[in-house]
Amino acid sequence: TKEQVLATGFNRNHPITQEGGVIQEEYQSYYVVDRTNTLGKGILGLTLECAKCHDHKYDQLSQRDYYQIYSFFNNVDEKGLRMDAVQAANQKYFADAPYITITDEETNGVLSFINKAEGEDVKVMVMNDSMPRTTYIFDRGEYDSPGEEVTPNAPEIILPYSENLPKNRLGLAQWVTDENNPLTARVFVNRIWGMLFGRGLVETSEDFGVQGSLPTHPQLLDWLAKDFMEHDWDIKYLLKKIMLSATYQQSSIATEESKKADPDNKWLSRAPRFRMSGEIIRDYVLATSGLLNREIGGPSVKPYQPPGLWEETNAGGNRGVLTTYTADEGDKLYRRSLYTLWKRTLPPPSMSIFDAPNRDICEVRRQKTNTPLQALALQNDVQMLEAARVLSENTITDTKDAEQWVTTVFQRILVRNPKEEEKKVLEEYYTDALDKFLNDRENAEKLLAQGEYKRLDTDPAKTAALMLTAQVIYNLDETITKE
Template sequence: MKQKLSIFFILLGLMALVFAFQSGFFRASDDEYVHQKMPELVDYNFHIKPILSDNCYTCHGPDANKRKAGLRLDLETNAFEELPENPGKYAIVKGKPNKSMLYQHVISDDPKQVMPPSDSQLKLNFHEKKLLKKWIEQGAKFDKHWAYIPPRKAELPKIEETDWVQNEIDYFVLEKLEEHDLSPSKKTANETLIRRMSLDITGLPPNMEQMEKYLSEGQDFVFDQAIDEFLASPSYGERMTQVWLDVARYADSHGYQDDSYRSMWPWRDWVIHAFNNNLAYDEFLIEQLAGDLLPNASKDQILATGFNRNHPITQEGGVIQEEYQSYYVVDRTNTLGKGILGLTLECAKCHDHKYDALSQREYFEMYSFFNNVAEKGLQMDAVQAANQKYFADAPFMVITDEEANGVLSFINKKKEEDVKVMVMNDSMPRETFVFNRGEYYDLGEKVLPDTPKDIFPFSEDLPKNRLGLAKWVTDTDNPLTARVFVNRLWGMLFGKGLVVTSEDFGVQGSLPTHPQLLDWLSRDFMDHGWDIKYLLKKIMLSATYQQSSIATDELKKADPENLLLARAERFRMSGEMIRDYMLATSGLLNAELGGPSVKPYQPAGLWEETNAGGNRGTLTSYVEDEGESLYRRSLYTFWKRTMPPASMSIFDAPTRDLCEVRRQKTNTPLQALALQNDVQMLEAARVLAQKTLAENAGSKNPVTSIFQRILIREPNKEELAVLESYFEDALDLFSNKKGDAEKLLTQGKYKQIDTDPVRTAALMLTAQVIYNLDETITKE
């Protein structure tokens, strides 16, 4: 009898296993989820909404044209309604997963019933199914999208290792680490931290004098004083402007086929001036969005609105005026969404947004704020533009010598003819209509200026113009603006934001890794008057920022992407920063602030190859500048949309056709080739070698000197031994090939310094090796 019972239970167990495999609970791909810890309270925003967004919203989301079965899951009221195609049935029944059709379809093993459909290539894993079930059991509580809830300061978490904490930021970071049984990394060396801070604040390495000064203070070194000194440098404004230019899609040409010249650089000078004077971020935005509409607007406030006119403009004959004029308004609308609000507004241009609660009507209500500019789709062709040195499409402002010496004294204008800059001017009121299917010629219902109500209602006290929009954007109750900027600044310092998708705070974007920290910083930022320098200093004074970047085996395994911030991040600098680094350490950098864009070295023929406009425009061929202009910071390099600077494009710079807030990060052989062979890099190595030998004529060990100049630290014994051996080998090589040494030293236009060519060429190659080190081009 016992034997029969044993066989019976074995068969029963086998049948249960078969059923389990058929129902998908023990698929190999689910193994990692079976033992995943379930939260005590399932949160709609952080646990459930990502599941619904990724798997359900395409057919059951905001887009009415794609909606199926009459079911909408992104809105609470709709999600609990009776299913129109199944009377008496409900997608979600609070507290009853067995009565909830959503859950029943998700766990079904019937290919005709399972959701998402089997042909969609989507499916929920074991953990996601358990989350849905527990959420329904707990009452299926909905909540507003996390990014649409105004940030608030949560109480500081209770943690165990309080000795590590240096300010409020560390409480939130350490809480996460302790939840995962991890400890933060030790504090990095002072010399590493000084270099890190200098690169983050100024975009340039510290000079040897600064490093020696700070290190001589030993343990008494005061970090906050060093931060203040870096923030007071004019280079700070240049560093911050470099990042903003991607957001503002700044370029020195119009784009499209003819791609002719435009003079927008005075607006860039305004941005540098604004950052260096620590203009509050809310005022920074208001003046750029609507400075011309401020009461008694000053010249500099009007100039700030050039931000809205940085988009491409066609100068090609035969275009339809209305079509391209609508493109410009679309661009301004999308830039506001992506660059300032962290929203993919563009997805609602042709239909209701498929994932976020943004309707097509709301898109064009936002569009209408920007639709009153006295501009045309085609203003002037490239031939006419070629006859003017400082060209701008109307509406524009004229900057005279008198103004450049007075109210606009921050503009680095040469005493020549007046400069024209494109700005905003709402002198052409237009009616706005929804574009059916996004087509400018197929007009739907008429709309008036307004903002998406799910985000933050537009106050009746605000004017229905760009100034009202700017006030809405910078209202302290607006849930997005401060969060988006704080997150982007965090990403600038740490390599990625607390929300990795810094351009998208919508449903399809990443969830914040530390939501309470992001909210605390955002509210604190606003409480301190939107003070950007205050925010930077707050982050830099945290123990989180000052950690070592060494990735132990434990941390690599537990948190390979460093989302928990148990160490400082290491990442390659941008192309602009790499070039500026080499100019600065070689002594070539021209520190002049502001002014017209310059044309440094560039491979020959690039502009000619991409020129599609014949000889009509002014930018058909690239003519290098001479003298000091070759060594300006990369911020000032001439930016042609159809052919951006090659040295920056290689290192992932965008074209600036559209607003970009997060550059992609690639690692390609072309980058290594550029570092090895670019004339700017070779010239920097040559000049550094010549200056080192000229300044230390009697020195027997110039290798140490150039190492210190480039990496801002002393080499260790092993490093010095390898580099000295390389230097000696190069000396032997060039001793028998003096002609090759002299030829190598012809790199670049900077004046030659009278030094021994053999010794100089050997030291130049050694400097080039150091410039190509991973440590040199990495911010860590």
């Protein structure tokens, strides 16, 4: 179906160059390498890229194995050089061949999740096998040093490739999801476990090879993988299964006994506690403030970003939609971070500060750092300030008792009642801020001017004071921590 063909566009998400003077064959091979490596790391949990130039030094994967998988992705009718910028600017998502065109009729039917302007056809890059190529083992991985010819196949050490399977990407997909494949289901349930617990049952979620970590609970991993496959690879079922477990629903408070017996929570003696990702932090702030646009599907959007960043990194040549950043307006500003436009040469700064990768290559496990820049972003980012303002305005409008304003904001953000000491400190902070703004209404107005969302008719001094109080709560460790 066209929906299935559209899904193959995943394999076209790698970087594509439009730099003049590149060698077409060289970059075309880079694209195939990216697909091969992504299959290995993202789906099989293997460092296949280590076998590109020579046999794998640790895992039982040969260079032949690498290029046999490579050959599955080497029949695409594509060029190593992206179309020129003038052509690109005239086409939606910059679609290089091969691509499919999504029409109004289709978005009214099976592809209704695609949101596009009426009467505007959208081109989306996809895969095809319209240009069969002969694949060779490249000497030391160099594209211009072809050696022995190979044909599509999969590593026998993982699972022999059945003679009944076609030697194409469909056959590869069937091999990947074969119930006897020891990796795919385990790698996936381990990644979901890692998302929920902060660390997978196999800590090296990107590497199930000899150099990777051993599973802490191998029988649990086996059972989850088997159960996942028996329920038709249903991700919602898997999430529900884990999140309703007694293990997940434990308290995250570490007792002295558990700290001594299980300091790293390796044996799951308590619930997880870890800082959320940049995307989830932003979405959480939008949700608690009431700003979050809950629409599902549709094109990418451009939220707030410091001005001039794209222009600073532009080489000075082509001018187009990816050289000048203009933030969206209205509800588009408050869509989930999933839909944020991502420019690889300059990822959204608010995401990068919280350790989001630039997406040049497949990265399964993110690093987690704690830096002063993160606190500064939470304190000064326009989206954060706007969220605090909107939450404060809504609280003042909906809660007539002014003595409950601080408590209401606290409850909305942290989903619990404040302790007496917390309430006292925050109310004193609000009172001090209110006194200052009553004597300096000009600064109150400047603070309330943050963001594009419409202002409500509330007292500027009171709103600004409550806004700053909300900012303090948004900056708490508890707010950005999953526990």
